[in-house]
Amino acid sequence: MIIKRVGSIAAIAIVGALALSSCASNEAAPSSSGSASSSKAVSGTINGIGSSAQGVAETTWAAGFQTANPDATVNYDPQGSGAGRTSFISGAANFAGSDAALSDDELKSTFAGCAAGSKAVDLPVYISPIAIAYNVSGVTDLTLDADSIAGIFKGTIKKWNDAAITKLNPDAKLPDAAITVVHRSDDSGTTFNFTQYLASQAKSTWTAEASQTFPFKVGDAAKGTSGVADAVKNSTNSVTYIDESGAGDLAIAKLMVGGTATKISADGAAAVVAKSPLVTGRESNDLAINIDRTLTDKGDWPMVLVSYLIACDTYKDAKVGKVVKAYATYAASSEGQKAAAAQAGSAPLTDKLSADVATAAATIK
Structure with a gap:
């Protein structure tokens, strides 16, 4: 499955569901270049590869983002988290979707699509319980x-x-x-x-x-x-x-x-993530989470995954960076999270984590 420009009946249905989800909320979506409430639309094409778990959420985010940004295109191919990270490191993808943050060794890589001397950042955008089906x-x-x-x-x-x-x-x-x-x-x-x-x-x-x-x-x-x-x-x-x-x-x-x-x-699942600390020793805009699997409060589901949007903090192509920044901001926004929850059954980021991701995404260039 590769997600492209909105135009199909299915995509239109997703946009409708997204709009209904947004209207049902009493919370205003944060103002950003990626939010449907923003007047500053971006243009350009970005390509992502990665997590199949994120697939439905990516479809939903792409639909809402492209509606707000008619001249933007988001392509996402759910080949798997490992393929996503490998493709991002090699420059074959502008961003990766991954159910695991970059490892310390991967962070030492030379990222082909990033500006010289810049690093990659892990932005949590999707939380879901892992089921034994x-x-x-x-x-x-x-x-x-x-x-x-x-x-x-x-x-x-x-x-x-x-x-x-x-x-x-x-x-x-x-x-x-x-x-x-x-x-x-x-x-x-x-x-x-x-x-x-x-x-x-x-x-x-x-x-x-x-x-x-x-x-x-x-x-x-x-x-x-x-x-x-x-x-x-x-x-x-x-x-x-x-x-x-x-x-x-x-x-x-x-x-x-x-x-x-x-x-x-x-x-x-969201409760476990909210109570878990960040991975230590990383840049302030890298929000990799060290999930505490030992939590046993009533209702906790410690068999949980946090899935990330992995991006450059500075891109070689500033136009690409602008679109990725806007897309990441939209995905983590209240609007994007509620739409993904409605379509994928994911757990919305807490208000604090959503704000932290927005702050980190704002550093992307």
């Missing part, structure tokens, strides 16, 4: 904890009626059937966040470090959010980890958090 014969209500999830995806728990699962689900009719694990085949920020959660919360079972690539040879592999969703839909007794926006009609397991079986929620 399943298709199990006769099961519509399932609870799992970190250890059972780790056992399933490591391959040490092989059947749905394993004692570790039945203990958490005493009333469920779990089949005596093999578990088909489905994981991402590509370099994925969703995989990174998922494995980071397990490495933190299931240390006795999950023996691998957090990784962009799935670390164990178990089950079936599929590319992208839509790929793992389709694989589970078409395979009985299967399970995957997935950005909630891509789960569709698949059943989603509850997660044991602090001893309570907790339903997945965007609010719970």
Whole structure:
């Protein structure tokens, strides 16, 4: 999927939904060159590559941004977070969408599209809970904890009626059937966040470090959010980890958090992010978040991903920088966040984080 200029019926429908979402709010969108409330339109084309989890949100942001800026074009290709970062570093993309911030080593790269001596910045624009989506014969209500999830995806728990699962689900009719694990085949920020959660919360079972690539040879592999969703839909007794926006009609397991079986929620994901600190040792306009996976307050959903718009702080082409700056500002605005929440089911940034991203985006040149 490549998102281009608004013109299709689907895109018009998204714009309508965006407008309805905006009108329903009592909060005014912040004034910026990217906001639909601004009179200062920008022009030019920018190309992004990256996170498939961001795909619906990017469609929504592009629709609203291009409506407010008729001479601007936003192209976004959801090849995956790893492909996005690689393409941005090489200069093949003007910005990246990534479910993981740039690593310290990546920050040392020479960014082909950035001005000499400038750096890249990580701007959080999308928050979503990671779901454990399943298709199990006769099961519509399932609870799992970190250890059972780790056992399933490591391959040490092989059947749905394993004692570790039945203990958490005493009333469920779990089949005596093999578990088909489905994981991402590509370099994925969703995989990174998922494995980071397990490495933190299931240390006795999950023996691998957090990784962009799935670390164990178990089950079936599929590319992208839509790929793992389709694989589970078409395979009985299967399970995957997935950005909630891509789960569709698949059943989603509850997660044991602090001893309570907790339903997945965007609010719970947002709460965890709001209570988590920034990564230390970075520039003031780099807002990479160090997610605290140990939080267990009521409703918290610590299996969460924060997805970033990665941009140059100074572009070689100032015209490109102006459009990226406006687009990032719009994506993080109250207007953009509410539209994405309505279409993708993401968790809107808090007012403080939205303001912090706007301040950071304002430094882009």
